[in-house]
Each structure stands twice: as structure tokens, then as C-alpha cells.
Amino acid sequence: MRKWVYLFTEGNADMRELLGGKGANLAEMTNLGLPVPQGFTITTEACTQYYEDGREINDEIFGQIMEYIDKLQEITGKKFGDRENPLLVSVRSGARASMPGMMDTILNLGLNETVVHTLAEKSNNPRWAWDCYRRFIQMYSDVVMEVGKKYFEQLIDKMKSKKGVTQDVDLDAEDLKELANQFKEEYKSKIGEEFPTDPKDQLMGAIKAVFRSWDNPRANVYRRDNDIPYSWGTAVNVQSMAFGNMGDDCGTGVAFTRNPATGEKGLFGEFLTNAQGEDVVAGVRTPMKISEMEEKFPEAFSQFSDVCRTLEEHYRDMQDMEFTVEHGKLYMLQTR
Incomplete structure (x- = not known):
């Protein structure tokens, strides 16, 4: 039987073709021992298979997704739809190459x-x-x-x-x-x-939407212009949530390990307190500079500086990162 789903602990940076850029980097950060909320990646091959099966997720792939939900529930100690300790996840697309027109992120999936x-x-x-x-x-x-x-x-x-x-x-x-x-x-x-109330139905809806977005008009035009083969497909990343919107000791940000314009070393980016990821990008409120984060969240900031050093030394390249602080604790959501 083919393996269609990988935990972050099962992948690495060399598996871009199978796990997509985002999934491979989440696995690599996990291997480096960085604070990554755990999750799993559904492979690019599963996307290709979805189209071969007439835009349906077949029983074998569905079965593996359900199996990996169970694994994630064990890892996190949380359960979908639970009255005591409910699991919430984010769902993100992740092709081998970064592409516009792909599906936007869905956060807080599992709520009813x-x-x-x-x-x-x-x-x-x-x-x-x-x-x-x-x-x-x-x-x-x-x-x-x-x-x-x-x-x-x-x-x-x-x-x-x-x-x-x-x-x-x-x-x-x-x-x-x-x-x-x-x-x-x-x-x-x-x-x-x-509106769907069963977390597993919500998740399957979101996964299909990621696969569908591989074939939307914007993605197709971009691929044609950039010689990206249709057969590549996109991966899907399902990750347990870290919350930047629980209060003033929480927040979310994006940062580079260097100045993207000059290459000068140092942290460049933006941070918003009491917010979730899309708020920074959407410009809902004016974010603070990353340097101001140091005053507000000294502990998370020093941890973040260490993570940036680790990542830049490891990849030997400037990194572009997304992160969340939940009650003063740092979580890494992406690097590229």
C-alpha cells in the first residue's frame, strides 16, 4: 500500500516533491527540535490521484487521513469535537514551488x-x-x-x-x-x-478545497507562464493550532533573518499582539516592528532569535518565517 500521509516527524527538507515546500520545511524544523505545532502532510501524489479518480478522495487515502488524525490526537492529547480537550487544526496548501492563486489558509478547524x-x-x-x-x-x-x-x-x-x-x-x-x-x-x-458541525467533515471539505485550488484559473495561468507541470500537484498541511488571539500576551508575526532589500543581517518583520495570522497580512491593524516585540515578549523574542540563527545556519540562506506567540511561548509555523 502506498503511503499518502506523513507526520512532520517522518519527513525532511529533501522531500519537497512529495511533501511540498511548506510540508518539507515543517518536517525539517521538527527534526531540528524547533517548537513546531505538530501535524501531518497529505502528499502531492494524493492530489494527483484525486484528479485521476475524477476529483474524489479514494477510500485508501481517506483511510490514511483518518488514521493520521488518530495519531495527531495521540500526540497532542486532544480530540476532534471533544468536550474536555478539543483538537483544532489549521489547513494550508503547499506546492513544491510557492504559487499565487492557491488556497488560502483555514484556521480553527474543528469548531462547532x-x-x-x-x-x-x-x-x-x-x-x-x-x-x-x-x-x-x-x-x-x-x-x-x-x-x-x-x-x-x-x-x-x-x-x-x-x-x-x-x-x-x-x-x-x-x-x-x-x-x-x-x-x-x-x-x-x-x-x-x-454549516458543517462534524470536525471530520469540515477537514475533508478543506482538504478537497486545497486539491481543487491546484486547478483554479489563477493557478493554471501562473503555471503556464512559469513552466510548472500540472502533474506536480499540491500537498496539504494539517497542523494543530497555536493561538495568537488569546489576549495581550499572545500575537503573530512574519519576519526575515536579513533585510530583504540589502541582505544586511538582523531581524526584519512585523508583529501584531492578540491576532491571528491573516490579520498581519490583511492589514486589519497596524503591526509593530519586530524590534518592539523584544520589549513586549522578551522570552519569546530571545527564543525566536535563537531559532532564526539555527535556521539560517542550517539552510545557509536568508529565511522568511511565520510564527505565533501563545501566552508568551513561541511556535514556528513556517520557514522558506
């Missing part, structure tokens, strides 16, 4: 009404739980079901003006709970069915 209440209670932080849920509904609707972002952004703007605030972070738990429900209504009116 039961899990959101568990998280609110366990963390003593209902605002965070509902913020994760409304983000997930928004991303899943947009990325998997192709309900346009704008519908959700209009609902957020409406809520902000109703509350007389300008920033998303100024909305409280009740506002976000109401938004989550409005988002689900929006989903139902556009799709004609309820």
Missing part, C-alpha cells in the same frame, strides 16, 4: 457549537472562543464553499458601527457570538444547507 462553549469555559476567555469560531466560519465559507468574503466583512462593519467602535478587537464576546450566528445564517442562505 459544543466545542466553542468548551473552549470559552476552559480558557475562561469567551471572547477568544467566539473570535476563533466566527473566523473559522468566515474562512471556511470563503475558501471551501466560495461564498465571497465581502458578505461577512459587511456584517462585521455593521456590527462595529452598531457598537460605535472602529477595530475588530473592540468587539466583545457577545458581539462575536452574534456575528458567528449571522455568519451561519449567511452560509445557509448562500449554500442552502447548514
Whole structure:
């Protein structure tokens, strides 16, 4: 039987063709002993097979994905849909070469009404739980079901003006709970069915969306212009979540180990407190320079500096990284 899925502990940097750039680097960082939230990669071959099978995930691949969910649950001590310690994951695409037009990230997958209440209670932080849920509904609707972002952004703007605030972070738990429900209504009116509640259904929907994005018009034009073969396929990375949006001792950032313009050594990048990944890129709020992170998160910053040194010495090249700080602890999400 062919191996279609690899834990991060089973891969390395030389497996780009099979695991894609992102998956190979996550495996390599794991091998280096860096703080990487654990997960697994579904191979580029599984993507090719999906197309050969008429855009279906066959039973063998499905079976291996389910097996690896079990393995991830063992590693993390968390379970999908659990009332005690629920597992939440991110789903990202990762081809061999970085490509525009590929599927955007989905964060906080595994959330439903039961899990959101568990998280609110366990963390003593209902605002965070509902913020994760409304983000997930928004991303899943947009990325998997192709309900346009704008519908959700209009609902957020409406809520902000109703509350007389300008920033998303100024909305409280009740506002976000109401938004989550409005988002689900929006989903139902556009799709004609309820928003999926079973984490495994959510995951399979997201995986298929990554595979589908390999064949979308933008990706096809880019490949044609850059001589990237259609047969390469894309991998899918499923990674346990680290949360940058749990409060002011959390955050998320992107950084280079050198100045990308001059090659001068030193950390260059941006960091946002109490935020999730897409906030930095989307320009929802103005981020701080990476140097300011040192004052706010001295421990995570010194750990981050060590990680940067390790990565640059290991790859012998400038690195472009994404990371999250959860309650002062650093997690590496990507390097390239």
C-alpha cells in the first residue's frame, strides 16, 4: 500500500516533491527540535490521484487521513469535537514551488457549537472562543464553499458601527457570538444547507478545497507562464493550532533573518499582539516592528532569535518565517 500521509516527524527538507515546500520545511524544523505545532502532510501524489479518480478522495487515502488524525490526537492529547480537550487544526496548501492563486489558509478547524462553549469555559476567555469560531466560519465559507468574503466583512462593519467602535478587537464576546450566528445564517442562505458541525467533515471539505485550488484559473495561468507541470500537484498541511488571539500576551508575526532589500543581517518583520495570522497580512491593524516585540515578549523574542540563527545556519540562506506567540511561548509555523 502506498503511503499518502506523513507526520512532520517522518519527513525532511529533501522531500519537497512529495511533501511540498511548506510540508518539507515543517518536517525539517521538527527534526531540528524547533517548537513546531505538530501535524501531518497529505502528499502531492494524493492530489494527483484525486484528479485521476475524477476529483474524489479514494477510500485508501481517506483511510490514511483518518488514521493520521488518530495519531495527531495521540500526540497532542486532544480530540476532534471533544468536550474536555478539543483538537483544532489549521489547513494550508503547499506546492513544491510557492504559487499565487492557491488556497488560502483555514484556521480553527474543528469548531462547532459544543466545542466553542468548551473552549470559552476552559480558557475562561469567551471572547477568544467566539473570535476563533466566527473566523473559522468566515474562512471556511470563503475558501471551501466560495461564498465571497465581502458578505461577512459587511456584517462585521455593521456590527462595529452598531457598537460605535472602529477595530475588530473592540468587539466583545457577545458581539462575536452574534456575528458567528449571522455568519451561519449567511452560509445557509448562500449554500442552502447548514454549516458543517462534524470536525471530520469540515477537514475533508478543506482538504478537497486545497486539491481543487491546484486547478483554479489563477493557478493554471501562473503555471503556464512559469513552466510548472500540472502533474506536480499540491500537498496539504494539517497542523494543530497555536493561538495568537488569546489576549495581550499572545500575537503573530512574519519576519526575515536579513533585510530583504540589502541582505544586511538582523531581524526584519512585523508583529501584531492578540491576532491571528491573516490579520498581519490583511492589514486589519497596524503591526509593530519586530524590534518592539523584544520589549513586549522578551522570552519569546530571545527564543525566536535563537531559532532564526539555527535556521539560517542550517539552510545557509536568508529565511522568511511565520510564527505565533501563545501566552508568551513561541511556535514556528513556517520557514522558506
